[in-house]
Amino acid sequence: MGDVKEAIVLVDLIGGFFEPGCPLYCGDEVKSIVPNVVSLLISKPEATRIFVCDSHRVDDPEFKMFPPHCVEGTSESRILPQFERLPGLIIKKRTFDVFYGNELSEIMQELSPDRVYVVGVCTDICVLYAVAGLRVRGYDVIVPKNCVGSFDKDSHEWAMNHFVKVLGARVE
Ligand SMILES: [Zn+2]
Numbered sequence: 001m002g003d004v005k006e007a008i009v010l011v012d013l014i015g016g017f018f019e020p021g022c023p024l025y026c027g028d029e030v031k032s033i034v035p036n037v038v039s040l041l042i043s044k045p046e047a048t049r050i051f052v053c054d055s056h057r058v059d060d061p062e063f064k065m066f067p068p069h070c071v072e073g074t075s076e077s078r079i080l081p082q083f084e085r086l087p088g089l090i091i092k093k094r095t096f097d098v099f100y101g102n103e104l105s106e107i108m109q110e111l112s113p114d115r116v117y118v119v120g121v122c123t124d125i126c127v128l129y130a131v132a133g134l135r136v137r138g139y140d141v142i143v144p145k146n147c148v149g150s151f152d153k154d155s156h157e158w159a160m161n162h163f164v165k166v167l168g169a170r171v172e
Contacts, residue, residue, distance in 0.1 A: 006047040007113040009134070011098060011120030011127050013037065013083055014053050016069045016076030018121075023067040026121050030149035037119050037147045038082055048111055049088030051079055052098045052120075052130065060094055096125050099133040108137065115140045118169075119147035124155035128162070131169050141169035 016022045018031055041049065054070035055077045056062065070076045072092070078084070091104050099105050108116075116139045118130050127148050134141050143163050150156040163169040 004115060005111070005113045006044055006115045006117065007108070007111055008041065008044065008047045008049050008117045008119065009098075009130055010037065010049060010051045010083065010088070011118065011130050012054055012070075012122075013051065013080050013120050014070060014076065015078050015080065016054065016074075018080055019076070022069065022076055024069045024151075026149060026151045030121060030151065033119070033121075033147050033149050034080065034082055036144070040117065040119065040144060040147055041083075041086065044117075047117070048113065049086060050091060050104070050107065051083065051088050052091045052093055052104065052126070053077060053079065054094075054126075055092035056094055062095060093126075096129055097133065098126055098130045105133075105137065108134070108139065113139065115142060117142050117144060117147075119144060121148070122150035122152070122156075123148045124150050124152060124159040128159050131163050131167055135167045135169060141167070143169055143171050145171055 016024055017026045055072040056070055091102050116134050131141055164171055
């Protein structure tokens with residue numbers, strides 16, 4: 001067990017998705033994943049933590065579809081206080097594809113973990129593209145059920161199935 005190199009990719013655990021009143025607040029139910037993520041991190045102190053966070057510019061194309069959110073430098077783009085003091089890498093993203101336009105791919109290559117846990121929000125959007133991107137690159141991926149969520153329950157369920165049936169990830 002000790003030889004297994006693990007990484008945890010933490011997707012969008014930032015104010016804009018978890019603070020009531022923000023335009024893309026995911027809701028009180030989704031907020032309940034936070035203590036579960038904390039427990040996962042405590043149970044895996046050796047795992048490399050990689051926070052992938054929405055950090056938009058004011059004119060990002062995404063704002064044609066979604067209300068402006070998580071603009072770089074605002075409190076919406078800040079990591080939740082439960083995680084902000086934890087050592088970990090912080091990768092910024094400007095689209096729902098967590099690998100697009102940043103160094104995540106190279107970082108994963110360098111780490112070359114045996115197993116990658118993916119947690120955070122939203123299951124059917126950025127978490128989906130994280131799982132897909134990791135699987136495409138050949139990593140063994142685990143999605144802990146109680147550590148992911150979406151404001152859209154049906155899409156959440158769809159994505160959880162898709163992880164297993166199409167992407168070959170494990171849901172635990
Ligand atoms: Zn965004």
